[in-house]
Amino acid sequence: xxxxxxxxxxxxxxxxxxxxxxxxxxxxxxxxxxxxxxxxxxxxxxxxxxxxxxxxxxxxxxxxxxxxxxxxxxxxxxxxxxxxxxxxxxxxxxxxxxxxxxxxxxxxxxxxxxxxxxxxxxxxxxxxxxxxxxxxxxxxxxxxxxxxxxxxxxxxxxxxxxxxxxxxxxxxxxxxxxxxxxxxxxxxxxxxxxxxxxxxxxxxxxxxxxxxxxxxxxxxxxxxxxxxxxxxxxxxxxxxxxxxxxxxxxxxxxxxxxxxx
Amino acid sequence: xxxxxxxxxxxxxxxxxxxxxxxxxxxxxxxxxxxxxxxxxxxxxxxxxxxxxxxxxxxxxxxxxxxxxxxxxxxxxxxxxxxxxxxxxxxxxxxxxxxxxxxxxxxxxxxxxxxxxxxxxxxxxxxxxxxxxxxxxxxxxxxxxxxxxxxxxxxxxxxxxxxxxxxxxxxxxxxxxxxxxxxxxxxxxxxxxxxxxxxxxxxxxxxxxxxxxxxxxxxxxxxxxxxxxxxxxxxxxxxxxxxxxxxxxxxxxxxxxxxxx
Numbered sequence: 119x120x121x122x123x124x125x126x127x128x129x130x131x132x133x134x135x136x137x138x139x140x141x142x143x144x145x146x147x148x149x150x151x152x153x154x155x156x157x158x159x160x161x162x163x164x165x166x167x168x169x170x171x172x173x174x175x176x177x178x179x180x181x182x183x184x185x186x187x188x189x190x191x192x193x194x195x196x197x198x199x200x201x202x203x204x205x206x207x208x209x210x211x212x213x214x215x216x217x218x219x220x221x222x223x224x225x226x227x228x229x230x231x232x233x234x235x236x237x238x239x240x241x242x243x244x245x246x247x248x249x250x251x252x253x254x255x256x257x258x259x260x261x262x263x264x265x266x267x268x269x270x271x272x273x274x275x276x277x278x279x280x281x282x283x284x285x286x287x288x289x290x291x292x293x294x295x296x297x298x299x300x301x302x303x304x305x306x307x308x309x310x311x312x313x314x315x316x317x318x319x320x321x322x323x324x325x326x327x328x329x330x331x332x333x334x335x336x337x338x339x340x341x342x343x344x345x346x347x348x349x350x351x352x353x354x355x356x357x358x359x360x361x362x363x364x365x366x367x368x369x370x371x372x373x374x375x376x377x378x379x
Numbered sequence: 380x381x382x383x384x385x386x387x388x389x390x391x392x393x394x395x396x397x398x399x400x401x402x403x404x405x406x407x408x409x410x411x412x413x414x415x416x417x418x419x420x421x422x423x424x425x426x427x428x429x430x431x432x433x434x435x436x437x438x439x440x441x442x443x444x445x446x447x448x449x450x451x452x453x454x455x456x457x458x459x460x461x462x463x464x465x466x467x468x469x470x471x472x473x474x475x476x477x478x479x480x481x482x483x484x485x486x487x488x489x490x491x492x493x494x495x496x497x498x499x500x501x502x503x504x505x506x507x508x509x510x511x512x513x514x515x516x517x518x519x520x521x522x523x524x525x526x527x528x529x530x531x532x533x534x535x536x537x538x539x540x541x542x543x544x545x546x547x548x549x550x551x552x553x554x555x556x557x558x559x560x561x562x563x564x565x566x567x568x569x570x571x572x573x574x575x576x577x578x579x580x581x582x583x584x585x586x587x588x589x590x591x592x593x594x595x596x597x598x599x600x601x602x603x604x605x606x607x608x609x610x611x612x613x614x615x616x617x618x619x620x621x622x623x624x625x626x627x628x629x630x631x632x633x634x635x636x637x638x639x640x
């Protein structure tokens with residue numbers, strides 16, 4: 119790889135648009151942090167890349183949460199890494215052709231799920247958040263996670279893709295976990311559940327019964343239930359981590375190189 | 380469809396080899412019952428179909444459990460419906476490219492899982508089996524299910540595909556549930572677990588802790604855990620049913636028509 123070379127130097131200065139022109143790549147892989155204000159500069163770059171009939175592969179949720187249909191309708195876009203990292207969510211849907219998704223329900227944010235797991239085990243919200251920050255699961259400003267916004271962005275992507283809705287993050291009803299004083303209610307465990315069907319798209323804390331398939335999705339693990347006209351299936355796995363995100367991108371790259379999508 | 384026509388008659392008599400010659404199809408879809416003696420007539424038909432560069436899509440486990448590498452190495456074969464019916468197992472693996480599977484672990488037989496769930500809730504083996512037969516989950520001769528053989532056949536297919544082993548059903552160490560007098564051991568729930576790694580391929584009853592992701596896979600549901608060099612993921616969903624099996628076949632047909640595999 120370019121960056122591995124001992125004598126590697128950046129031989130020009132400029133923004134990613136100039137880099138794209140100079141490098142003339144077959145595929146652009148976006149790992150920029152999410153900019154929910156307007157999706158720049160990724161959104162504008164995608165438009166150019168797709169217009170040039172090149173491939174976009176992204177772990178950046180913001181452009182898709184803001185303008186899903188504009189992007190995905192324009193060309194070849196891999197975005198497995200935006201939801202559940204390397205655990206197939208987007209790409210699981212790709213092997214479910216010809217069935218109609220009725221509703222989706224998931225635990226899509228590892229930070230809040232870690233905090234809720236700790237709270238279920240007796241910690242206060244503040245203690246659990248501190249614990250998550252110490253372990254690097256929560257950022258020093260954890261607002262996007264605990265407010266439910268990050269889960270909302272992921273739900274927006276899933277709802278556009280799987281339910282064929284035409285929504286942005288602004289259309290999602292979002293309630294976070296910041297006001298919870300417990301994650302236990304009788305024998306139920308409170309989880310931050312992202313839910314979407316044809317009429318409702320919302321993120322909010324929901325008490326789950328022990329027999330719920332998402333009940334045992336604890337810590338930083340993520341889980342997603344997809345109900346179609348045929349069946350209800352659930353997938354769970356790690357929802358974050360540098361290696362996992364890289365794998366999400368890599369799996370798209372391999373499958374797109376095979377011409378699958 | 381041919382069979383839907385009011386005036387439909389079979390205008391010739393003969394076996395499936397003659398039917399194949401006469402119909403000259405692009406794809407052969409096999410829903411014959413499993414013949415574990417020698418895989419005939421499906422195995423021989425597949426060889427002909429694949430030699431002709433046509434597609435095989437199958438819900439029939441026997442040929443693949445007896446001669447996986449001979450079949451899958453020869454051409455385009457869709458076999459999602461052989462393991463977990465319409466719940467992506469085979470096809471989940473197809474969207475996990477470039478990672479190395481270290482081990483797989485699953486509940487792959489709905490009949491035994493239904494019986495074990497009933498036993499966990501207090502029924503005897505005999506009562507639970509009778510219950511399963513009344514509901515149509517178990518056949519009048521349930522030997523293939525309760526002996527673990529059916530799960531072994533599915534494990535053979537998964538192990539060949541995901542771990543790249545070269546084995547047949549005869550290489551699998553199989554222990555069924557027929558000798559269990561309880562499905563509960565302390566706080567553990569006994570499940571019929573199909574397990575494979577590079578060295579071990581076996582089906583046997585295993586007590587699972589409540590925190591095990593397969594613990595809550597009850598009744599006729601199936602579950603599969605795939606551990607790779609990157610991550611451990613679990614998928615669960617219905618493992619049987621006519622609509623589900625048909626969907627398993629249909630999903631292969633659609634994806635193969637797109638040229639994915």
